[in-house]
Structures are given as structure tokens and as C-alpha cells.
Amino acid sequence: MGRAVCPYCGVGCVLDATVSENRVKRIDAVADAPNQGMMCPKGALLSRVFDDEKRLLTPMLRQSKDAPLREASWSEAVGFIAERFSAILDQRGPGGLAWYGSGQLDTEASYVFTKLFKGCLGSNHTDTNSRLCMSSAVAGYTLAFGSDGPPTCYDDIEVADTFLILGANMAVNHPVLFNRVRRRRTDSDTARIVTVDPRLTKTAEHSDLHVPVAPGGDVALLQWVVRRLLDTGRVDDNFVSAHTEGWTEQRAYLQSLDLDDLARRSGVADRVLLELDATITKNRRLLTFYCMGANQSSAGTDKNTAIINLHLMLGEVGKPGCGPFSLTGQPNAMGGREVGYLGHQLPGYRRVDCEQDRAEVETAWGRPHGSICDTPGLTAVPMFEAAARGEFEAMWIACTNPAVSMPDANTTKAALRRTPLVIVQDITARSETAAYADVLLPACQWGEKAGTMTNSERLVVRSERFLDAPGDCKPDWWVPAQVGRAMGYTGFEFESHEDVWDEFAALTAGRPCDMAGMTNARLVDAPLRWPCPHPAHPGDARRYTDGVFGTPNGKARFNLSQPRVPLETPDAEYPLWLTTGRVAAHWHTRTKSALSPELARQEPRPFFEVHPDDAAALGIEADAECVITSRRGLAKAFARITERIRPGVVFATFHFGDSFAPGVNLNDVTQSACCPKSKQPELKACAVRVEKFVSVSQEGAAA
Numbered sequence: 001m002g003r004a005v006c007p008y009c010g011v012g013c014v015l016d017a018t019v020s021e022n023r024v025k026r027i028d029a030v031a032d033a034p035n036q037g038m039m040c041p042k043g044a045l046l047s048r049v050f051d052d053e054k055r056l057l058t059p060m061l062r063q064s065k066d067a068p069l070r071e072a073s074w075s076e077a078v079g080f081i082a083e084r085f086s087a088i089l090d091q092r093g094p095g096g097l098a099w100y101g102s103g104q105l106d107t108e109a110s111y112v113f114t115k116l117f118k119g120c121l122g123s124n125h126t127d128t129n130s131r132l133c134m135s136s137a138v139a140g141y142t143l144a145f146g147s148d149g150p151p152t153c154y155d156d157i158e159v160a161d162t163f164l165i166l167g168a169n170m171a172v173n174h175p176v177l178f179n180r181v182r183r184r185r186t187d188s189d190t191a192r193i194v195t196v197d198p199r200l201t202k203t204a205e206h207s208d209l210h211v212p213v214a215p216g217g218d219v220a221l222l223q224w225v226v227r228r229l230l231d232t233g234r235v236d237d238n239f240v241s242a243h244t245e246g247w248t249e250q251r252a253y254l255q256s257l258d259l260d261d262l263a264r265r266s267g268v269a270d271r272v273l274l275e276l277d278a279t280i281t282k283n284r285r286l287l288t289f290y291c292m293g294a295n296q297s298s299a300g301t302d303k304n305t306a307i308i309n310l311h312l313m314l315g316e317v318g319k320p321g322c323g324p325f326s327l328t329g330q331p332n333a334m335g336g337r338e339v340g341y342l343g344h345q346l347p348g349y350r351r352v353d354c355e356q357d358r359a360e361v362e363t364a365w366g367r368p369h370g371s372i373c374d375t376p377g378l379t380a381v382p383m384f385e386a387a388a389r390g391e392f393e394a395m396w397i398a399c400t401n402p403a404v405s406m407p408d409a410n411t412t413k414a415a416l417r418r419t420p421l422v423i424v425q426d427i428t429a430r431s432e433t434a435a436y437a438d439v440l441l442p443a444c445q446w447g448e449k450a451g452t453m454t455n456s457e458r459l460v461v462r463s464e465r466f467l468d469a470p471g472d473c474k475p476d477w478w479v480p481a482q483v484g485r486a487m488g489y490t491g492f493e494f495e496s497h498e499d500v501w502d503e504f505a506a507l508t509a510g511r512p513c514d515m516a517g518m519t520n521a522r523l524v525d526a527p528l529r530w531p532c533p534h535p536a537h538p539g540d541a542r543r544y545t546d547g548v549f550g551t552p553n554g555k556a557r558f559n560l561s562q563p564r565v566p567l568e569t570p571d572a573e574y575p576l577w578l579t580t581g582r583v584a585a586h587w588h589t590r591t592k593s594a595l596s597p598e599l600a601r602q603e604p605r606p607f608f609e610v611h612p613d614d615a616a617a618l619g620i621e622a623d624a625e626c627v628i629t630s631r632r633g634l635a636k637a638f639a640r641i642t643e644r645i646r647p648g649v650v651f652a653t654f655h656f657g658d659s660f661a662p663g664v665n666l667n668d669v670t671q672s673a674c675c676p677k678s679k680q681p682e683l684k685a686c687a688v689r690v691e692k693f694v695s696v697s698q699e700g701a702a703a
């Protein structure tokens, strides 16, 4: 038997694996955990992820792009990387090196990569797929509260009255958490669920009110709501005056807005708007869940601060049952932020552009003053764009598949072709990114390594190792530590994941995400929420309960959120909006979930949803194979005609890459425009046209 946190979504379900002869025979959900004995089919079917005929078992490398990959020992692979990195540092300097990681790496691996790249190699060009899902939430929390990290916890669900779910299909993507929400709705006479989404999602179906917002209409919608609160005298004046700043400007700004104009921009009918207003008015204790629909936008930070503004006006932060609650899409997106793996960060929510922060980390790492570069590194999109221009000598990609998951993926593929040294560290060669690797490094997967992850509610969970890893697979943290040692740096003498954890946790002492009290022994015993500053501390369920925030003067800030439409809007050539998302059966680019026949059968091929009016106008019948085309590229998918989607909008998933079938990668279509504050790309909206697919042979027959 072994216990580990589920490696899929950010709910962080704790699961028990029954093991026999080094095989997982059965998965059970743990009752005494945030998932309260529940799990979804992805967690329940985790035993299938081990049947991977393309599992990486030994390091592989090639000396040059035109040479075939060949097997290598770990010492040869590590020596090869160390030698090439040293040469790049000599010839190009640290700017020639980049690392692209993942919210699926555990905290220990994220920490050692950050230490190697930022502390030793001197490159802040470290970003991860968390940039694609969470960076607008990071920016929103930091601007408003002075610190990243949610003020809330899952236990707020059982005491909340109104659930406002915005840009999150929780029923599909965070199903266990949504079960808790639905249970609260059933158990309470007063609880209500409101879902804001352009689609009638499964979450919206189970809600009391569906608010079908137009793509890009979220900020206008939220401003309509707060302007109504202001006009009808429902602002918590005591809270606002005692615990916030910027209210005078915020109020003047809101008063300058026209309610009718906001309603029009939101795309929501007046009747629905009034019902939304009445629901928020009738109940107190508003708990707002939000995810990619809020974050993956050129106005992502504004959407986040608009949500927080609403809570500040109501005085509903830092109290049971209420608050802005950003959901994480990946199991350790929170932990990666805590170790500071994004290009502007350092461990413990420190920043590379703060001299004191750099000095503290350099001292802790035993590095000379000035070792850490004071300039934030390139974020995900500009990093791959720079690589496509030939500006990097080496990219190390760990635990992620950017050839499928990056927006405008053709640019990413060009970057991977052009970069002289591409290192891919993963559990499998089935990822499309692995096809571009000059060095392949085999990593342990779930159950084969011990490590730590932080879920959406700041709960730090330790996973056990309960399987022997096959072949030469190693824990992810071990690999950068070996390269650091091979390059002659000190500070990489870790014997175990516990050593890494001890060093990282000590670096968080006195910081907002203080984990100094989380000893290895305590984490083995039970998960803990941060802040947890000393070994007798139980961990705080909620933050800001005293009304003191993480800003220099302790006050939360109102931010002016501008209603903005996405940067690319439909026109005569590309007349439809494309919005993207996930389905319950698959996980990101399917490198694990596709190994389960049960899951693969549920959604066996790429599809898109289109409204019957649009389908009729386009001459598309149900199940027709179609091509979705944007200014950047195209992707084929099969039509699902449904009134669940607004007219003028099509919805498709990004799960399928070129290894499934050529020409199906939806991210060949999406755009790489980013939020100017968070640098998160606008994966949720771009302009497309849709046509029936006509094969070359069909064209020939017609001629």
C-alpha cells in the first residue's frame, strides 16, 4: 500500500494505491483528506498509466542534429549536458540557456531546477506551463493583497452561501471539489450556484443560474455587478475604510461607467443580469471560484482584480465561507510558484528584481553576491519566440509537452527545431516534444518517487514512493542536482528528497508562504496548509483573518480593471470566436490519460461544438470532419452541433497533438497575444473560420 496525491488536477485528491509485485492493483480515495473519500475516473484509473510502451527507460542523446539518438549512461548524459552548458556559458553567457518546466513537477524538482538556473548558471530564463494557466492569478493576488496565494480554503465550501463560478468548468476539471459545492447546495436552504461561462457547461447545468457571458465580456460583467452594489448602497464601508486603499479612485471610476454600456459589453440579457444581482444581494458569504476562463486572456489580470474588487467592496475576504478562490489546473502549480520557478520569481515569493530578495537567496545558497541576475527572464511565449529566432543555445524542458500545449504551437515547433541543444526530461517518449530532443532523460513517475505538492488551497501534501522505478528512471530533482555537481557547483549534495525539502522550507521562513514548520516527519504524518511558521503550528486555514494584508501598509488595494475585448476579434475572413477547454476524460496533452482505454473511449477523437444556426449557415452536419482555421494555422475536428454554445462561438479542446493524427493540434490555431501584466497568453479566444474538410481525393473526384 502506498499513499500519494493524484498527479492530475489541482484539487489534490489523496489516493491510496494497493500494490502487489510492483504493480498498482487498485486505487482508493482517502477519507481523511480534502477529497473526503472521493475521486474522479482519472484518479481511479491511474493504474493504467504504467502500461506505456513508449516509457523512457534510459538516457538517450545525440552529438548533432543529424545523428540518431543512442542510449547513454547517466554519467555520460550528465557529463554531456555539463560540458555543453559550460561551453555555452563561456561563449554566449547565461542568456543562451533556458529552462521550461511544469506545474506537474514536484516542489523538490522545481526547487533544484530554480537553484541551478538562477543561482548558478545565472539565467532567469526559467518559465513553466504554469504561465499558461496561473500567472494572471499570481498577478491579481499580488496587486490586490501584496502576496500571491489564495486567502481561502476548501472548508469554506461548507459555510458559503453563494458560489460564483467564473471561467471554470469545475464539474469537468475539478470534479471532486464541485461535488463538495453541490453537496453544500443540497444541504443548505439558502446556498446558490451561479456559473458565468459562454457555454452551457456541465457546471452551468448544475447551477441555479447560468450567465452566458460573451467572450471577453467578463470584466464588463463584473463591473456591472459592482456598479450595482455601489448604486444600491451595499458596499461594506467599514471594511473598505479600515482595510483597503484606492477606494476613492475606484468609486469615481465606477461612477464614470455606464451601466447599459457594461451590460451590452457583457453580452448578457438584462433579465439574467438582474437575477445575478439579486442572488448576490440576497446572500452574504460569496465564494468565487475561477480558473482558465479568467486567467487565459489578454485581460487576465484585470479579470482577477475585478473579482477581488467585488470581494473587497462586500468586505468578504479573510472570513469563513467567502473570498476570491483561484483554482489551479495542475497538481503543483502552487508549489512551483512557492519555489519561484517563474522568470521573475525567487523562492518564498521573492523577486529577482529586489536586491534584498536576491541577497537573501544568494546567502542561503552560498553563492557570491551578484550571482542572481536582477532582470526577470523571458516568459513562456517570448521565450519560445526568441528560441525560434535562434536566440538560445540550449533549452531544458521538463515534464511538459509545449509542442502541443503552447499557443501558436507552430512557433514552438520552429523553436525546438532551431535550438542547437534540446533536453527533454519526461516519463515517456510519446510526447510530441520528445521528437525534437537531442537529449532524452528518463524520469520517475507517480508512485515511483516521493515528493511534495501544494494544491489549490495551500495544502502541502507529501507523496510516498511505493513502486520500484523501471530501468534507469530517476526522480526529477536528482537530474539538475547531478548536472550542478558535474559543473562544479556546491549546494547540490542532496542525498534525498527530504534534504531538498529541508533546504527549501528553511528559505520560506518569515515569508508569506512560510513552511518552516513543515518538517518531513510532520508531512509524512499529515498534509499541512501554509503559513506554518514553526513545528508546533497547525497551519492556517485562511489568510488575512485580521484584515491585515501583505502590502507594505497592510491594506488591500482596489485596482482599476479595464473592460477590454480580446486582442483578436472576428471579422469577415475569420467570422467566429474560438474558445478552448478540457474534457473530463483527458488530461492536457493525453500523455498519461490516453493510456487508459476506458478514458480514451469516452472521447476518442478531436471535436468542436458549434451552434445549430452557425452549423446550418456553414452547411455542416453532425459529426462532419471540419477544419478550424486562424491566421496562424489549422486543426481538424469533428462537429458537435449543440445549443450549449452561443451563436458565433465554437468550442474545441486542446488535448490532441500531432502524434494522434497529423493536423489536429488546436494550438496551431490559437494566438500568443498575452496579458500585458501577467504575460499569460490568450488561449481562450481568437478569430477562426470553420469549413468542412475536403480531402485531396474528394476534390479530385469533384473535378
Ligand code: SF4
Residues within 6 Å of the ligand: 006, 007, 008, 009, 010, 011, 012, 013, 035, 038, 039, 040, 041, 042, 043, 044, 173, 174, 175, 176, 177
Ligand atoms: S478530481 Fe483531480 S485530483 Fe481528484 S482524482 Fe480527479 S483528477 Fe485527480
